[in-house]
Amino acid sequence: MSKREAFHSQDDPRRLPISPPGTRRIPGFDGLWAANLDKDNLFTQIAATATHLYEQPPVSSSAQGLERLKAIARLHSMLDAAEAAVLADSYEYLVAETVSQGSQEPLLDDLGEFEEPVEDQSAYFYGVNRSDESLIRSSFVAEAAVALRSSERKVQDKLFFAEGLRHLCPDILDALSVGEITTRSAQEIVKHSQDLAPEDAQLMQQTLLPIARQATDSAVAQRARKMHERLHPKPIEERHKKSAEDRKVIYWHEANGMSVIQLHLPAEKALAIINTVNWHAVRNADPDDHRTEQQRRLDIICDALLDGWPATEGTPLKARVAVTIPALEMLADPKRALADLEGYGPIPVGTALLIAKDAPSFIKVLTDPWSGAAIDVGREKYRPSKALRDLLRSRDVVCRFPGCNRPAESAEIDHIDAWAKGGHTTRSNTHLLCKRHQMFKHVLGWQATYLPDGSVNWRSPNGMICVELPGSVTSVQNFDFEKEQTPMLPTIELNDRVRRVLGWLEPPEESTA
Known part of the structure; x- marks a missing residue:
């Protein structure tokens, strides 16, 4: 498996609480006035910001350059908002047109004057339905990839983001279109709206938008993930158990005789492994050892897997794993309560209690x-x-x-x-x-x-x-x-x-x- 396949996003628009393609309202469906108003909202700030940057004199100091970079970052957000809106609307038009054409096919057949189109013959030969939404989507993604000079996988991710902004998170789209938030923060909010009820997705949008206006992208991502876990309709214990069944080892080869091994395993085990390796890497530091800390970490893992764990005296290492268990939430609703694993985030309370069972202190x-x-x-x-x-x-x-x-x-x-x-x-x-x-x-x-x-x-x-x-x-x-x-x-x-x-x-x- 290639690196691209191993790390490709698993985001799916069908997991967003939005209507199916072809049934969703966009400004163009509400008349020319609504379409022009939407166009002004999306592109007026772009034009004003670009003009302002163009009219500025050359940068003459670091402070001035940083202010210019802030304006450029806002411009990037505005352009990404416009791209998302145009991408989502273009796809919606295509699906609507295809559905409309499909509804006319029986009328054409009744006339008896037309032969079956070549496209329909080919569709019959390949065993596909030309009006199938997944087929329409894949064809549109390929076309958009040509227009954007990008890969189909990247455009597929862009379309997911665009549909989430346009049809689920309009407030996030508005904030992005004026450069108030970054594209990454908007992506995190849309991404973590998957599998939620519509009202919970709206709650996430309302809660995280004020944070996104102030905080860094990583802070928004961390809070979006925690909020998603709390709002998810299925208890985290059930989802964690299902995900643990999908644990696996993946590897792929890279240039210069190197390869990569990827482990997909429960977070508490991953953190325990990392903490243990880090402890040994620091403990075994030798002034005469010219290896970097990263090199020592990898060599310790290789020694453990290939030659057996490095010889140690006394009891096996108990790595420190910090877990926060919310007592008040457990009292209110034990099934919905979430614990927090330091260095990772939300985990099932049951898993946290198992970790805490062997803890020497609290x-x-x-x-x-x-x-x-x-x-x-x-x-x-x-x-x-x-x-x-x-x-x-x-x-x-x-x-x-x-x-x-x-x-x-x-x-x-x-x-x-x-x-x-x-x-x-x-x-x-x-x-x-x-x-x-x-x-x-x-x-x-x-x-x-x-x-x-x-x-x-x-x-x-x-x-x-x-x-x-x-x-x-x-x-x-x-x-x-x-x-x-x-x-x-x-x-x-x-x-x-x-x-x-x-x-x-x-x-x-x-x-x-």
């Missing part, structure tokens, strides 16, 4: 039930620095630098306001940064400002602004980036049952009478 984490953000950790058995570290791992999930997905395991606590300048070691003045992005902040002039809602406002050396949310946040409904408004939470009744599950209620003392 950490209680208090989360905001509305936004999902971690806001406190149990401190009974940990020093404050340890408790703070645990809180930041649960709250931030990954490095807090814009667009960085390095897991909390490989990041370090960083003071937003420097310790040397009076900054305190508190949850409101600390976040997790990988070593590379700590260097960006402390050496290259990147500035971070903590906002009351838990987000961090980043400013680049040349004035680029980006708001980065904590990785544990799943909703920004109560966030206000401009006014720096802290979300106001309604009062929650914590009864004895909830307190007991959270470990906040001491067991009743036994009577000595």
